[in-house]
Amino acid sequence: MTTHAVSPPAPMVSRLLKPLEFLSAVLLVVIITFLFIGVVARYVFSIPIVWIDEVVSLSFLWLAMLGTAIAMHRNEHLRLSLFLDMMPKQIQGFVHALALVSIAAFLIALIHPAVIYAQEEWFVKSPALNIPNTYRVSALAFGIIAMLAILVTYATQTVSKSNLLGAIAVVALVAGGCWLGSGSLTELGLYNIIFFLVILVALCLVAGVPIAFCFGLGALSYLAFATSVPLMVVIGRMDEGMSSLILVSVPIFVLLGCILDATGMGKAIVDFLASLLGHIKAGMSYVLLGSLFIVSGISGSKVSDMATIAPALFPEMKRRGHKPKEMIALLATGAAMADTVPPSIVLIVLGSVAGVSIAGLFQSGVVIAMVLLVALAVLARWKARHEIMDQVKRSSTSVIGKTLLIAAPALVLPFLIRSAVGGGVATATEVSTIAVLYAMIIGQVLYGGLGWRKIYNMLVETAALSGAILLILGTASAMAWAITQSGVVQSLSQFLTTLPGGVVSFMIVTILIFLILGCLLEGLPAILILAPIMFPIARKLGIHDIHYSMVVVTAMNIGLMMPPIGVGFFVACRIGNSSPDEVMGAIWPYILALIAGLAIIAAVPWLSTVAL
Numbered sequence: 001m002t003t004h005a006v007s008p009p010a011p012m013v014s015r016l017l018k019p020l021e022f023l024s025a026v027l028l029v030v031i032i033t034f035l036f037i038g039v040v041a042r043y044v045f046s047i048p049i050v051w052i053d054e055v056v057s058l059s060f061l062w063l064a065m066l067g068t069a070i071a072m073h074r075n076e077h078l079r080l081s082l083f084l085d086m087m088p089k090q091i092q093g094f095v096h097a098l099a100l101v102s103i104a105a106f107l108i109a110l111i112h113p114a115v116i117y118a119q120e121e122w123f124v125k126s127p128a129l130n131i132p133n134t135y136r137v138s139a140l141a142f143g144i145i146a147m148l149a150i151l152v153t154y155a156t157q158t159v160s161k162s163n164l165l166g167a168i169a170v171v172a173l174v175a176g177g178c179w180l181g182s183g184s185l186t187e188l189g190l191y192n193i194i195f196f197l198v199i200l201v202a203l204c205l206v207a208g209v210p211i212a213f214c215f216g217l218g219a220l221s222y223l224a225f226a227t228s229v230p231l232m233v234v235i236g237r238m239d240e241g242m243s244s245l246i247l248v249s250v251p252i253f254v255l256l257g258c259i260l261d262a263t264g265m266g267k268a269i270v271d272f273l274a275s276l277l278g279h280i281k282a283g284m285s286y287v288l289l290g291s292l293f294i295v296s297g298i299s300g301s302k303v304s305d306m307a308t309i310a311p312a313l314f315p316e317m318k319r320r321g322h323k324p325k326e327m328i329a330l331l332a333t334g335a336a337m338a339d340t341v342p343p344s345i346v347l348i349v350l351g352s353v354a355g356v357s358i359a360g361l362f363q364s365g366v367v368i369a370m371v372l373l374v375a376l377a378v379l380a381r382w383k384a385r386h387e388i389m390d391q392v393k394r395s396s397t398s399v400i401g402k403t404l405l406i407a408a409p410a411l412v413l414p415f416l417i418r419s420a421v422g423g424g425v426a427t428a429t430e431v432s433t434i435a436v437l438y439a440m441i442i443g444q445v446l447y448g449g450l451g452w453r454k455i456y457n458m459l460v461e462t463a464a465l466s467g468a469i470l471l472i473l474g475t476a477s478a479m480a481w482a483i484t485q486s487g488v489v490q491s492l493s494q495f496l497t498t499l500p501g502g503v504v505s506f507m508i509v510t511i512l513i514f515l516i517l518g519c520l521l522e523g524l525p526a527i528l529i530l531a532p533i534m535f536p537i538a539r540k541l542g543i544h545d546i547h548y549s550m551v552v553v554t555a556m557n558i559g560l561m562m563p564p565i566g567v568g569f570f571v572a573c574r575i576g577n578s579s580p581d582e583v584m585g586a587i588w589p590y591i592l593a594l595i596a597g598l599a600i601i602a603a604v605p606w607l608s609t610v611a612l
Contacts, residue, residue: 017073020146024066024463025456027059028251034059035248035433039426051128053245058136060248061239065143067251067467070460072147077210077468082570084208093160097167099209100155105171106217107148109224113232114141117239137239143467178225185226193486196222197479212468215529216475219482229485234478241477241528242470245429246352251466252432253343256439258458261307262450263443265410266295270312272407275395282377282384283392284317288327289334289373289380294414296338306335306575314576320387324578329587330380332572333594336557337372340365342418343435346527346553348428349473354531356545358428362421363611368550368601375597379589409442476528484532493537503541507602510534510548511555518559519566526556547608550601558594563587 038052071077084095118141121133155164178185185192197218204214216234223229260266273287273294280286291309310331317327339346342362351358395403413435420431443450450458499505513534517526531552538548560568563584573580601607 017070017150020066020069021460021463024063024070025459027063027066028255028459028463031056031059031063031248032252032255032433032436035252035429036437039430039433043426054126054129056248057243057245060245061136061243062139062142063251063463064242064467064470065139065146067463067465068143068471069146069150069467070464071468071471072150074464076464077212078472079208079210080205081208082564083206094163094166095207097155097159097163098170099204099207100151100159101164101167101171102204102207102209102217103213104148104151104155105175106213106220107144107151109220109231110144110216110235111141111148113230113235114144117141117232117235136243140235140239178221182225186228188226190486190488190491192222192226193483193488196226197483201479210468212471212475215472215479219475219478222482222486233481237478237481238474242474244352246348246358246427247470247473249343249348249427249429249432250345250469251462252429252436253345253348254465254469255458255462256343256432256436257305258462259436259439259443259450260295260410262454262458263439263447265413265439265443265447266291266305266309267312268403268407268410268447269294270309272400272403272411274313274316275400275403278316279392279394281387282381284313284320284322285330285380285384286377288313288317288330289337289376292331292334292338293341293369293373294411296335296341296344305338306331306572310575320392322384322387323586324576325583325586326383328572328576328578328583329590330376331576332561332569332583332587333376333590335568335572336561336594337369337376339369339557340372340550340553341369341414342366342421343428343432344553345469346556347549350527350531350549350553353528354535354545354549356535356549359421360546360612361549362418362428364546364550364608365553366418367607367611368554371601371607372554372594372597375593376590379593383589406446409446413438473528480529480532483529492533493540496537497540503543506537506541506543507551510538510551511598511602514552514555515559515562518556519562527552544605544609546612547605550608551598554594554598554601558591558598561587562591 034052034055038049042048068077084092087095118134118138121137124133125131126133159167188195200221201214201218204217205211209217216238219237220231220234223233224231270287270291273290274284277283277286277290288309291313292305295309296305310327314324314327318324342365344361344365347361347365348358350356351361416438417431417435420426420434421428426434440450496506496509499509501508513530514526517530534552535545535548539545557568560566561572563569563580569583569587570580573583576583
């Protein structure tokens with residue numbers, strides 16, 4: 001998922017955003033601090049502090065909505081720009097203006113419902129602190145208004161007046177036509193789902209509208225023009241989709257990935273594996289895959305993993321005769337392999353949305369990643385049969401020992417995370433807090449440390465990325481609710497449960513659906529839209545939740561790296577500084593290796609449940 005290149009916002013907007021950035025950094029520190037105090041109180045002193053969860057919940061929603069505004073300011077909301085970039089230059093400007101006006105229309109439509117929602121929540125008091133819930137949900141209205149102000153300022157200063165007026169006219173014409181014809185639209189039944197939640201969302205994606213707003217526009221338009229449901233439902237679903245305490249671990253693990261990259265802890269792990277395996281054929285490929293496997297267990301972010309590992313390994317791999325396109329292909333598919341290794345943000349969100357045990361997902365994810373690791377390693381060994389090894393020497397025992405000593409504190413972290421969550425000692429949120437504090441202390445003492453300016457920038461960067469992710473969760477939750485209430489889920493359930501072939505046919509359909517959606521969407525939206533639909537059907541067919549989760553996540557991750565549309569594929573090409581056209585041909589054997597591994601995972605449920 002990429003951002004569309006634009007000019008920076010006005011200096012005045014940048015100055016106004018400074019207080020929001022500072023507040024978001026403070027809120028993230030508050031969340032981590034209070035969570036850590038809660039962990040210590042519960043596990044060390046056996047005195048649970050009941051009001052901490054309420055403080056964290058309030059801070060978390062404000063952090064998320066401040067993050068959405070910062071992401072809007074930085075133009076970092078996730079979007080698909082592939083189709084927009086393919087359009088002729090003379091059309092791009094108007095389509096871009098159309099996307100901006102569509103986002104503005106969505107935000108304007110939500111302001112009144114958000115204010116009413118905050119007013120009505122005044123009568124809902126928190127159990128421990130006994131304060132009105134308005135203090136928490138006011139963040140939604142504030143974030144919506146802040147995003148709108150930033151968007152309008154940017155649009156008026158960077159888009160030509162003719163394109164802007166034309167886009168406003170088109171959006172007004174479409175909205176007016178839908179409003180006038182709303183009586184007829186309500187009679188179309190399920191066809192409205194196709195029009196608003198499929199066609200409209202797809203058109204917005206093609207136009208470069210960020211994914212969060214695509215889902216929001218689809219849900220809002222469907223409810224406004226094809227039903228009598230009040231629009232405040234969209235705000236309520238956004239609140240529910242963004243506010244789960246399980247999701248607090250998302251920004252904390254994002255911050256952990258920033259610390260990993262900034263302190264050099266990831267590079268220390270790479271250096272150790274290189275000293276251990278670098279002297280054998282395909283050794284550097286094994287190091288790359290092994291590093292992704294281990295590092296992903298710390299950062300929880302594919303982009304962070306690839307950005308950490310590629311610069312450390314690619315120069316030596318080139319010296320040994322590896323072609324850049326092959327290296328990037330292995331990097332991309334290795335990142336897809338490693339995304340089931342905890343702490344995977346995708347697994348955390350899936351557990352939250354589908355009601356599946358996160359501890360079970362974490363335990364199973366390691367085994368599933370190992371199956372895919374073997375599939376890629378076998379292919380890498382065959383590809384390396386002509387590797388140049390003349391000048392390669394085995395590292396001495398002293399070098400291996402030295403690199404191990406340096407990497408040991410970093411190597412402890414992924415095992416700490418997996419064992420604590422998998423063993424039920426602590427929740428994913430609690431472990432994420434401990435992991436961040438551990439990484440900060442170890443990074444400060446052993447890996448060169450971090451300056452205050454760097455820490456502040458990481459906190460703000462975390463807020464922006466988390467805001468973009470959590471807004472997707474919120475609007476996708478609204479869209480999923482609209483789909484569920486329409487009755488299409490019941491019809492789809494009946495169709496899928498009566499497919500000839502039963503479980504086998506359903507698994508094949510699942511794999512195809514998530515491969516395709518993995519290409520078109522980033523992983524989280526695909527899960528949020530389909531998990532409430534597909535998991536009940538899987539349970540009805542007797543498929544184990546953990547087994548089905550592993551099939552879904554693996555298929556989605558493979559789709560994410562599949563050219564010519566897969567978003568992760570383009571990210572890997574950018575990190576490796578190579579043309580997607582050049583890498584496209586090289587990646588397919590690795591994709592097929594992953595699909596072979598996926599077929600084994602789907603056919604053998606024991607692999608997903610053996611670690612439970």
